[in-house]
Amino acid sequence: MPNLVKEILSEIGIIELYPPQEEAIKANVLEGKNLLLSVPTAAGKTLIAMICAIKHVLERKGKVLYLLPLKALANEKYEEFKILEKIGIKVIISTGDFDNIEPYLINYDIIIATNEKADSIIRHKPSWINRISLIIADEIHLLGDGSRGPTLETLLTSLRLLNPESQIIGLSATIRNANEIAEWLKAVLVTSNWRPVPLKEGVFFKNNIIFKDGSILKINETSNDPIISLTIDSIRSGGQVLIFTGSRASAVSLAKRLSEPIRKLLKRDEERKLLELSSEILKIGERNRISEILSKLVSYGVAFHHAGLTYEHRRIIENAFRSSLIKCICATPTLAAGVNLPARRVIIHDYRRYEPGIGNVNISIMEEKQMAGRAGRPKYDKEGEAILLARSENERDFLFEEYILAEPERIWSRLGNSSSLRSHILAVIATGLAHYEEELIDFFSRTLFAFQYGLHSFKKRILEVLKMLIKENLVEERKEKLIATKFGKRVSELYIDPLSAIIIRDNLRKFNSNTTAIEYLILICKTPDMLGLPIRKKDLPILTKFIQNNFIPFEIPYEDTPEYISFLEKIKVALMLNDWIEEVHEDKIIEKFDVGPGDIYSFVENAKWLIYSSYELAKLFNYNEVINPLMKLYIRVENGVKEELIPLVTLKGIGRVRARALYSAGFKTIEDLKIASPSSLMKIPHIGPETVKLIKEQVSKL
Template sequence: MKVTELSVPESVKDILLRSGIAELYPPQEEAINAGVLEGKNLVLASPTASGKTLVAELCGLKHVLEKNGKVIYLSPLRALANEKFDEFKKYAGIRKQNGRRVSVGISTGDFDSSDPWLERYDIIITTNEKADSLLRHRAKWMDEISLVVADEVHLLNEAERGPTLEVVLARLMQVNSDLQVLALSATIHNVDEIADWLKSAYVVTEWRPVTLKEGVLLQEEIQYKDGDAKKIEKKTRDATINIVLNTVKNGGQALVFASTRKNSVTAAKKIANYTCEVLSKPAKRSLEQEAEKILSAGERTRISESLAELVKCGTAFHHAGLAGAHRRLIEDLFRQGKIKVLTATPTLAFGVNLPARTVVVQDYRRWEPGYGYYPISVLEYKQMAGRAGRPKYDKVGEAVLVAKTADEADYLMDNYVLARPERIWSRLAVERIIRGHVLATVASDFAHTENGIYEFFGKTFYAHQYDVKAIKSIIAKILKFLYDEGMINLSGEDVYATKFGKRVSELYIDPLSAIVIRDALRKKPANLTDLSMLHLIVHTPDMGPVMRPYASEMDALAVQVEEHKDEFFVEVPNEWDDHIAYEEFLGEMKTTLVLYSWIDEVSEEKLLEQFRVQPGDLYRIIENAKWLLHATHELGALLGNREILPLAFELVERVSKGIRKELLPIVKLEGVGRVRGRIIYNAGFKTIDDIKRASIEDLTNLPLVGPRLAKKIKEQVGGFVKKETWERLEKGEEWKQKALTEY
């Protein structure tokens, strides 16, 4: 089917044609034939890179341009949401019937807001969690949504994120009975079941833009699924290195999946020794500049240093311990083809779109802290293998599992390569998970009787798979718990949320976290400090599993606990009576000290050295802490604990920026973070007034500041930079830059 034949406005076709899309891919054609543009619900299950997004785009624009509708696009990850936002933005210039232009908005952060500003957008991209929180705030514009797109819907199977997605879909369908649903999925076993739940038609395809050859690699030989075999040139004893080199020499790129972060780094180091030899001189020179960029993006740590070193050889690693800035740089370099080999943990397979000619799955097992090794699912394997083959660059993509023995090779062939992805199951019926959703159902008035609550949960995927009776007893138990804790109340048949319950639901925290905070605030520590507050939030279940201290850290942590004894909101468990609880407490102390050091301006490198906390993990701790400190502030205000309010408020800012108190005024300036803020402050510019009085040259001469930022700072404090001064400063900077690149 040609784009020109589509029943969408000409303006949309023009944009597609201009971006080089003239013909639909077969799965897209099937989706159109299934009536998706006529408003039919659809589940589209088809492989990686088979163009599912385009179906969502066509359908979305149809709603906005012809039906006066509004679209919400649900994505499981922030990074993916950003990617989709960029894709939809290309339509933003088109005029609608009312003369206004199509507008595209994105909102992924701040769970405690109804974001009324989103109302003016036609197409809104959010994460599943953000959509859930918006529904809890009963954002008014959500009633006007006419199309919901649920991306990566197979993630219903995930313990943490799946339940949120099914609750969001069930709620949206409840709020708006005319809603069209478009669900996009990887190929899974029970697409029909999901489609049935969503009252949808479904399309399942195995079509891929690039042919995929799947196989198992044993020593130097690949056995393919289709019976073919191929020998790889033996350069080393490491089978992974041999196949990767083979790809690179033939002008392709390779993606190597390792089971742990550590293995991904080790593999990258080994591979880099070989890729270094095959790179051309100009390629190496360009990579050296890229390595510099990595070192100057964000804070320098031994991780970023080792990454930069590897990048010079055209190889890199990618895992969740990397700082966001570094991860994005690596992704871009791989997409541009400058990095030839990327080693990664399996999380990459679910994230951003990063195809490569060859995918190597080094280990079919995966490491989960607390569980040990377990074999990955077929679905996971297929997601990784599916990354093989770059459209437009590769004729064939190749995915191999590495086997160590002939027996293992047989096992891998039967259980992964030839196997079908498993069914997916709802993960909703877990007390910890469903607790908040039950409260929200009442608090946001999706139901106001006990039967109404069962009726709502009767619309979830869980009920569709198992019957609502199977969760009735859990829900009844939770209702009693919420009642006992004063979050809900009864009046005859009616169930309604108390002020406390409503606020907890809006704050998007686990009711249990709210109880921990409420109870703690009732009895204040003898000595209320920053550490008191930080420990309190670390103590809540929403902070996630605490960091496990290493044996060598235990004594030092015990000493710290003793030293800060009078600062905790909760009692320190007795080491002899309850050893397990005590060790858990030491773990909490470790996380608390990480945060405490962070707001004491300890560098990321030092945190890595002292606590072995990698930047990516640090950011997740910071994100959680900010959100829980905000929640503590709000609950304190509601429950009348005035004395903690200023402290909680200040800590939200300090944790967010990683600064001591005195930097608070100046880090408000855009472009000034903890590092530059400290430099400016130590140079004697301690307040906004000081900065107002400073000359632009004073600021320009500071390390890491430079003319561009100095000008930006001056403008923000209401200053004005004379044209001649600016030209002179900029010239100086150009010379400096030139000198830097020449030497």
């Protein structure tokens, strides 16, 4: 290894390689051999990827693409890789919108991106794509995920077709058919059960933990609530606890139950620091019931963590847990697949989880192992413990058989029956990866799906979808040559489902200057790219009333059909977005629609993307009457404001709350702000000296 690399490694605390890392080196990964590294969590997979990346950049002058499933993970990886800038390697994270071309990426050596973002980058065919010489697919077991696996699968297939000479490294948790996935990747497989901190898996029953190796640990019964005893036991001996629950509600209620007992264990200075953290939490975003509960619990040294929280709140909780300030996090399973957050003891409170439309289901062994794998903090603990809870002897035996002693499931490609197939077929044609039917089939014959199931029925399905794309004018067939139409090309770049694009195209045509905001919102919510919100009993009267009293620009499905329910789920989202742009307070939205601030944010992001896409398609089809309204709607959704606030929110530092405050005080336009005296602005609620300065700087240039 070059000295330069050794220096970097010692700087991040690496003196010698872990055994699985040595094996990877022995498998000639540094000589360019493809590798599938399927080892437990925290076994040091990143390092192998990093050493290879350095080699590619310094020796082959190649570009490296590092793929991850989540934005949070991409950020974490970027932070880790930034150290390479010291040796002149340029690292960047690509997180922009899907339609953003980001021409500067050409200047970087290592590009870190989510799978979806990378997939969208390819669709714009940047000139540097052929210079990628190393592809790293982290958390590659995602291939088996029904909703997101197909994107990763076609992305890898495209990248390998575009760069046949490139090296590929897959990083994965332990999976049963790792050899099959390796074979598909034409990679050497390195597997191992080795972990830097040993993991003891067990079941808790009647105050005893029975471990896999037969040993038994008696837990002090500090409470008649077993989960409290189990948590306190670990914290008392200096550990931290991560508890996985089946739902957001149970994560919150469990954190509440644990708060008093945990508070009693806090030291003085910890209490003080937690109070500071608690008030910091309230300062972020609009104050609402969720941030209030979170803030209160944090002052007790416990927190809950789920996708309904804002990104900022989640990061604060994670960091405070890492610095041992927060003693216990009650989380939904999203955390298991997320950032690096180890605990001495992991408790899997629920092995059943509610799936909309199905009911309660047992989580997969793979998921259980991912959660369990969070246990054991390198540098802090000698071992980690992962514990399932049993309420009866039968259940104890069941948990041992079904989880603790069981091997994770096989990974199966989900591409064949996936609705995303139409999107990928269009992309393959639009990016010129296939010009003829045979080439299209050839492309899909390289996928994991074809590798696992063969091509026979798959081919039929592909041709059916192709026919639909041709019928809807996304693809043209000229003398057997397949060409994406302007429409098809743009849809592929916009990264929306072709079906969404068809719905948008066919309905925007009917819209005119009288169309209201809610009608646009219903349109984007109707597309398959927008998820629905679950319907509760108390929603029904509101939704039904809305449907009866308003013009719905679509056919309404028959009542008592599954289609009707999913229609209502979409209407619910449209109504939520409408409240958002009518400036309803966040807290009210949270209560009315049973969502968290994090959900509002992700629905808003998604809506922006679909409104932008609608705008682009309106331009393409010359639907001139809707272009302006769509642009205004975009700004309103982005900021959560009524139309009259649009000029004010275009200023940096002015969100919906401040804009409303300015407007109410009579400052309604940029002109008003230009002539306003700083002292008069300072008197307005939510407007401090900093903001006034920011406003004045900006308006003086306009």
